[in-house]
Amino acid sequence: MKRLHVIYFSPSGSTEKVVKAVASEFPGMPVETINLLTSASRKKSYTFGHDDIVIFGMMTAGKLFTLSDEIFACLHADGTPFVGIITFGNGYYGIALNEMLSRAKAQGFKAAALGAFVSRHSMDTAIAEGRPDSDDMKKIHEFGKNACAKILGGDYELHTLPVTNWSSWDMGNKVIAYREEHPDEAYALPSSCKAKEITDACIKCGTCVRNCPVDAIDIDAKTFDTEKCIGCWGCINRCPKHAIISTSKEVAEIMRSFGEASTKRLEPEIFI
Ligand SMILES: Cc1cc2nc3c(=O)[nH]c(=O)nc-3n(C[C@H](O)[C@H](O)[C@H](O)COP(=O)(O)O)c2cc1C
Ligand code: SF4
Numbered sequence: 001m002k003r004l005h006v007i008y009f010s011p012s013g014s015t016e017k018v019v020k021a022v023a024s025e026f027p028g029m030p031v032e033t034i035n036l037l038t039s040a041s042r043k044k045s046y047t048f049g050h051d052d053i054v055i056f057g058m059m060t061a062g063k064l065f066t067l068s069d070e071i072f073a074c075l076h077a078d079g080t081p082f083v084g085i086i087t088f089g090n091g092y093y094g095i096a097l098n099e100m101l102s103r104a105k106a107q108g109f110k111a112a113a114l115g116a117f118v119s120r121h122s123m124d125t126a127i128a129e130g131r132p133d134s135d136d137m138k139k140i141h142e143f144g145k146n147a148c149a150k151i152l153g154g155d156y157e158l159h160t161l162p163v164t165n166w167s168s169w170d171m172g173n174k175v176i177a178y179r180e181e182h183p184d185e186a187y188a189l190p191s192s193c194k195a196k197e198i199t200d201a202c203i204k205c206g207t208c209v210r211n212c213p214v215d216a217i218d219i220d221a222k223t224f225d226t227e228k229c230i231g232c233w234g235c236i237n238r239c240p241k242h243a244i245i246s247t248s249k250e251v252a253e254i255m256r257s258f259g260e261a262s263t264k265r266l267e268p269e270i271f272i
C-alpha cells in the first residue's frame with residue numbers, strides 16, 4: 001500500500017486548491033498533508049521512501065517563488081515518485097517547471113508528472129478571475145488520474161520534458177527583463193514593490209500574522225518588516241476585511257501593463 005503526501009506552498013490558496021484536486025484522484029491511500037507556508041513548518045525535515053508518493057505544488061513568478069531553496073531543503077526522498085504542480089496568473093511561468101524538476105531530482109525524487117495551471121493572479125485578482133474554472137478543474141482531475149495510473153503502473157519516468165516558455169511573453173517591463181537575464185538567482189520582489197498599509201478596517205483577527213511565511217507583520221504596530229517580506233500577497237488576499245492594501249505605484253503600473261498583456265486565455269500545460 002502506497003502512502004500519499006500532499007505538500008504545498010500557497011500564500012493565497014489557489015495552489016492548495018489545485019494540489020488537493022490532483023490528490024483526490026489518488027484513491028484509497030493514507031494521506032499526510034504538509035502545508036509549508038509557515039516558517040515553523042519549514043524548519044522540520046520530511047523524509048520519503050519507496051512506498052510513498054509526493055504531490056507537491058508551489059506558486060510561481062516566472063520561476064519558483066522566493067523560499068524555494070528553503071522549501072526543497074526540508075524534503076528528502078529515496079527514489080520517491082513526485083507529481084509537481086505550479087500555478088501562474090495567466091502570464092508566463094518561465095523556468096519554474098524546469099527548476100522544480102532539477103530541485104526535485106536533487107532531493108532524491110523521481111518526477112513522474114508535471115503540470116502548470118492558470119489561477120487568478122494573486123497581485124490583481126481581476127486577472128484570470130475565476131480560474132481555475134470548471135474547464136481547468138476537468139483538466140486538473142484528468143492530470144491527477146493519469147499521474148496516479150502511471151505511478152501505480154510502476155512508471156516513474158517523465159517522458160515529455162517541460163519547455164521554458166519565457167520567450168512567448170513580451171510584456172517589456174524591467175522586472176521581467178531582469179528575471180530573464182538572471183535565471184540562476186532566486187526570485188526576489190524589488191523592495192519598492194512591497195509597500196503596504198493596514199487600514200482602520202482591521203479587526204486584529206490575526207489571520208495575516210498566522211499565515212505570513214516569514215513572520216513579517218506586527219499587527220499591533222500595523223507595520224510590515226520590508227526586509228523580511230517576500231511580497232507573496234498572502235496577507236492581502238487572506239484578510240477577511242480587505243484591510244491590507246498595496247501602496248506601491250510601481251506595482252500598480254506593472255499590473256496595469258500585465259493586465260493589458262495577458263488578455264489571451266492560457267491553458268494548462270502537462271508534462272507526463
Ligand atoms: C510577486 C508575485 C509575482 C507574480 N509573478 C507572476 C508572473 O510572473 N507570471 C504569472 O503568470 N503570474 C505571476 N504571479 C501570480 C501567481 O503565480 C498566481 O496568482 C498563483 O496562482 C498564486 O498562487 P497562490 O494562490 O497559491 O498563492 C505572481 C504573483 C505574485 C504575488
Ligand atoms: S487579517 Fe486583516 S483584519 Fe485580520 S489582523 Fe490582519 S489586517 Fe487585521
Ligand code: SF4
Nearest residue numbers: 212229230232233235
Ligand atoms: S507581509 Fe509580505 S511575506 Fe508576509 S504575507 Fe504579506 S506579502 Fe507575504
